[in-house]
Amino acid sequence: MDPVAPDTSPYDAFLLVSFGGPEQPDDVVPFLENVTRGRGIPKERLVEVGEHYFSFGGRSPINDQNRDLIAVLRLELASHGIDLPIYWGNRNWDPYLTDTLAQMREDGVERAVSLFTSAYTSYSGCRQYRENLYDASTAIGEGAPRLDRVRHYFNHPGFVAPFVDGAVAALEQLGRDGHDSDAARLVFVTHSIPDAMNAASGRHVVEGAEVGGEAYVREHRDVADVIASQVAERTGVERPYELVYCSRSGPPQVPWLEPDVNDHLESVAASGVGAVVLLPIGFVSDHMEVIYDLDTEAKATAERLGLGFARVPTPGVDARFVAAIRELVVERAALARDEAPDQPAVGALPPGWNVCPVGCCANLREPGRPALLGSDR
Numbered sequence: 001m002d003p004v005a006p007d008t009s010p011y012d013a014f015l016l017v018s019f020g021g022p023e024q025p026d027d028v029v030p031f032l033e034n035v036t037r038g039r040g041i042p043k044e045r046l047v048e049v050g051e052h053y054f055s056f057g058g059r060s061p062i063n064d065q066n067r068d069l070i071a072v073l074r075l076e077l078a079s080h081g082i083d084l085p086i087y088w089g090n091r092n093w094d095p096y097l098t099d100t101l102a103q104m105r106e107d108g109v110e111r112a113v114s115l116f117t118s119a120y121t122s123y124s125g126c127r128q129y130r131e132n133l134y135d136a137s138t139a140i141g142e143g144a145p146r147l148d149r150v151r152h153y154f155n156h157p158g159f160v161a162p163f164v165d166g167a168v169a170a171l172e173q174l175g176r177d178g179h180d181s182d183a184a185r186l187v188f189v190t191h192s193i194p195d196a197m198n199a200a201s202g203r204h205v206v207e208g209a210e211v212g213g214e215a216y217v218r219e220h221r222d223v224a225d226v227i228a229s230q231v232a233e234r235t236g237v238e239r240p241y242e243l244v245y246c247s248r249s250g251p252p253q254v255p256w257l258e259p260d261v262n263d264h265l266e267s268v269a270a271s272g273v274g275a276v277v278l279l280p281i282g283f284v285s286d287h288m289e290v291i292y293d294l295d296t297e298a299k300a301t302a303e304r305l306g307l308g309f310a311r312v313p314t315p316g317v318d319a320r321f322v323a324a325i326r327e328l329v330v331e332r333a334a335l336a337r338d339e340a341p342d343q344p345a346v347g348a349l350p351p352g353w354n355v356c357p358v359g360c361c362a363n364l365r366e367p368g369r370p371a372l373l374g375s376d377r
C-alpha cells in the first residue's frame with residue numbers, strides 16, 4: 001500500500017475498451033458480421049476466419065482475457081489506494097460500448113479515463129475506437145460520461161518488459177530442446193494492415209498541412225529494436241531480427257504490410273537458420289490472432305520447414321503490464337489537472353499523445369466521421 005494514495009481526480013471511473021469476440025458457436029457469424037460491416041472483406045476470407053473460431057469451439061479467448069485483466073487491475077488499483085470503478089465495453093460484441101456507457105451514466109459516472117487494448121497508432125487500433133465511443137456517447141445522449149484516454153503504451157516499459165523476459169525464456173527452452181539458441185532468429189510479429197492505413201497512421205493536420213504518417217510501422221520497429229537490444233544484453237548474443245505480419249485480410253488486389261510471417265519463416269529456413277522465436281509485439285493478449293495465426297498456422301509452417309519454434313507470451317495479466325496501466329491512469333489524471341508528470345518511455349520515440357491531433361489516423365473510407373478523444377472538433 002502506498003503511504004499516500006495517488007491522485008486520480010478528475011476521474012471517477014476507468015473504462016477498458018476492447019474488440020470483443022464470440023463466446024459460443026452461434027455467436028461466430030454475427031460477430032464476424034459486426035467486425036466486417038462495410039469493410040469490403042471477401043466472403044471467402046470470412047468463411048476461413050469463421051473456421052479458425054470454430055476450430056476453437058466457437059469461442060474467442062479475448063473476453064475471458066479482458067475479464068482476467070479487470071480482476072487483476074481491480075486488485076492493483078485497490079492495493080495502491082485507488083478507488084476507481086472499472087467498466088468494460090467492446091466494439092464488436094457484448095458488452096457493447098453503448099450499453100456500458102449507459103450503465104456508467106446510471107451509476108453517476110461523470111468523467112472516465114479509458115484504455116484501448118491496442119498499444120499502437122492506427123485507424124483500427126485507435127481512431128476506430130474513438131469513432132465507436134462517439135457513436136456510443138451520441139446514442140446515450142444527455143448525461144453520457146465525459147471520456148479521456150491514456151496515451152498509446154507501446155513504448156511503456158511495463159509493456160515491453162514481459163516480451164524481453166519471454167524471449168530470454170524462449171531461447172533457453174530452444175537450447176534445452178537441442179537447438180542452437182545463439183543462432184536462433186527473433187521474429188517480431190504484428191497484425192498486418194493495408195499499406196494505405198499505415199501511410200495514414202499518425203498523419204495529422206498542422207496549420208492546414210498534413211504531417212507525419214507510418215506511425216504504425218515506426219512504433220513497431222522501435223519496440224522491436226528495444227526488445228532485440230535488451231535480449232542481446234541479457235543473453236550476450238546479438239541476433240538478427242525482423243518485423244513481419246500476420247492475419248492479412250481484405251481483397252487480394254489491395255496491398256497490405258508484408259512479409260507475412262509464414263513467408264518469412266520460409267526465407268529464414270532457406271538461409272540455414274535452425275530455430276525462431278516469435279514475439280507477438282502487436283498484441284496485448286493471447287487472443288485468436290495469436291493462438292490461431294501464430295500458434296497453429298505459423299507453428300505448422302515452422303514444423304514443415306524443420307525449424308525450432310517458440311512463441312513468447314503477450315503481456316496479458318503480467319504484473320508489470322498491470323502496474324503500467326495503473327501508472328498510465330495516474331499519469332493521465334495529472335495531465336488532466338495540467339500538471340507535468342513523469343512519462344516513462346523506452347526506445348527512440350517520445351511518449352505518445354493522450355489527445356489525438358486533428359485528423360490523426362484518418363478514416364479513409366468515411367473521411368470526417370466524428371470521433372471522441374481528439375482535437376478534431
Ligand SMILES: CC1=C(CCC(=O)O)c2cc3nc(cc4[nH]c(cc5[nH]c(cc1n2)c(C)c5CCC(=O)O)c(CCC(=O)O)c4C)C(CCC(=O)O)=C3C
Binds near residue numbers: 032060117193289
Ligand atoms: C491492427 C489490428 C489489430 C491489433 C490492434 C487491436 O488489438 O485492436 C486487430 C486486432 C484484432 N482483430 C480481431 C479480429 C478480427 N479482425 C478482422 C479484420 C481486421 N483487423 C484489422 C486490423 C487489426 N485487428 C483490419 C485492418 C481488418 C480488416 C477489416 C477492417 O478494416 O476492419 C476480422 C475480420 C476477419 C478478417 O478480415 O480477418 C476479425 C475477426 C481481434 C479479435 C481476436 C479474437 O477474437 O480473439 C483482435 C483483437
Ligand SMILES: [Fe+2]
Binds near residue numbers: 191
Ligand atoms: Fe483484426
